[in-house]
Amino acid sequence: MDSSDLVTDMALDVLERRGEGDRAQVKELSYGIVRKFLRLRSPEDEKRTGRPKGIYLTYDCSPSVFASERGVRALKHYLSSALVELAGVMGRRSKVLAVGLGNDEVTADSLGSAVTDMLEISPASGGDGGGERGGLCAFETGVEGRTGIRSADAVAGICAKLRPACVLTVDSLVTSTVSRLGASFQLTTAGIAPGSGVGRDRERIDRETLGVPVVSIGVPTVLSMRTVLSDFISAYSETTGCERDEFRLRSTMSEMRLSSLIVAPKEVKLHVLNAAEIISGAINAAFGADCNKRRLG
Numbered sequence: 350m351d352s353s354d355l356v357t358d359m360a361l362d363v364l365e366r367r368g369e370g371d372r373a374q375v376k377e378l379s380y381g382i383v384r385k386f387l388r389l390r391s392p393e394d395e396k397r398t399g400r401p402k403g404i405y406l407t408y409d410c411s412p413s414v415f416a417s418e419r420g421v422r423a424l425k426h427y428l429s430s431a432l433v434e435l436a437g438v439m440g441r442r443s444k445v446l447a448v449g450l451g452n453d454e455v456t457a458d459s460l461g462s463a464v465t466d467m468l469e470i471s472p473a474s475g476g477d478g479g480g481e482r483g484g485l486c487a488f489e490t491g492v493e494g495r496t497g498i499r500s501a502d503a504v505a506g507i508c509a510k511l512r513p514a515c516v517l518t519v520d521s522l523v524t525s526t527v528s529r530l531g532a533s534f535q536l537t538t539a540g541i542a543p544g545s546g547v548g549r550d551r552e553r554i555d556r557e558t559l560g561v562p563v564v565s566i567g568v569p570t571v572l573s574m575r576t577v578l579s580d581f582i583s584a585y586s587e588t589t590g591c592e593r594d595e596f597r598l599r600s601t602m603s604e605m606r607l608s609s610l611i612v613a614p615k616e617v618k619l620h621v622l623n624a625a626e627i628i629s630g631a632i633n634a635a636f637g638a639d640c641n642k643r644r645l646g
Contacts, residue, residue, distance in 0.1 A: 356573035356611075358522035359535055360387055360405040363398045366525065373407075378427060380420035381411035389539070401555070403539030406431055410532045415623055428534060428566070428631035435538050435564045436515040438636070443514035445636040447487040448504055448554075450520035450543050452495075457570045457613040460521040460621050460628075462489050467629035469637035485636045486511065490543075500543045501552035508559050515562040517636075518554055519628060521621070523611065524569030525576045531620025534568055534628070541565040568624040570617055574610035578602060 355366055364370050364387070374386040387405040389395060395402055408427060414420040438445065447468055449461030471484025488507060490500040508516060518541050524530060540555025540563045555563050579598075586593040602608045614620070 355525055356523055356576050357525040357569075358567065359407070359524050359526070359529065359533065359569060360389070360398055360400045360537070361385060361407050361535075362525045362529070363400065367397070369397075378408075378423070380417060380423050381413045382420070382424055382427065383409045384427065385409065401539040401553075403537055404435060405539070406435070406536040408534040408536075409529065410534075412532070415532075421627060424534075425627055425630040425634060428536070428628065429634040431536055432517065432564060432566070432631060432635045435536060435562075436517070436635075437562055438514050443636075444511065445485050445515055445517060446508060446511055446513040447485060447517045447519065447632060447636075448507075449487065449489040450500055450518055450541070452492045453489065456621060457617045458521050460568060460570065460624055461519040463621055463625035464519045464629045464632070465489050467625060467633075469633045471637075485632070486513070499552060501554050501558065504554050505559060508561065513561060515564065516554070516559055517632060518563065518565045520565070520567045521571070522567040522569040524572050525580075526569075527572065527577075529569050530572065530614055531568060531570060531616065531624060534566065534624070536564060536566045538562070538564060541567075566628060568620070568628070570620055570624075571611045571613045574612050575602065575608045577612070578607065 355363065357363065361370065361373060364372055372387065376384045376386075378384055385407040387407070389398060389400060389402045389405070391402070408424065410424065414424055436445070447465060449463075449465035451458040451461040453459045453462035465487045468485060468487050470487055490496075490498075490503045493499050496503075504516065504518075520541060520543065522535060524533070538556070540553050540558075542553045552558070554565075582593060582598055585591070599608075
């Protein structure tokens, strides 16, 4: 598959397509959850993967995880622990800003909004003249086309005012692997550029731009039609022995306006709701209003 056909937000998608998936440290956890740890350290790593330097944690889940209450609880626990570790927040009283990215009017892009709606928010101040206090606060950026404000600018402004110890961003992701739709959770310290997965270059939201640790978490809810068709044609050619006409394939996709399409599975609403419940549960357990009283088993 040509690299130009690969449209994804998932760092592991890129390595696996290049036959370098073994660069990730793999650990099988309970209930069919597989944890894959990847650290990109150098400019060469950035060039090879097309991803900025940082830690990438991916939790790939089998269907049995979501069918079991214990499986879901275990996944929340793993994500919660990873969030605390990656954020590097010292003490439960630190102020944490959670940011919901995306468009709540588009189901496949509404994960960020769905998560912030479920968070256990703490007051930004102690009230009664008590001054500022720690805890979890959150907001949704909306989309630039509706607000006139870039997501990165909105986050930078709020961050400058609240001065949180860390920022968590939540967004729907694009994948090139069908099995990862709604079933994989990616956490990274590399930050995020909203919309980059679908070809829109946007200003990044990361530690360099905000001055505090940024942990981005998301779940793939859509994939690129270009990637799907390219995979299908490659598999068909290998099975039948037919020669693949790359030029004609690209010309046909362009003529039919298929190259720029981003598609979602029919179960996308269920994927978003399940992912939002799991991610919000993990964030609440790590940083929510009652995090000191709760432990996920």
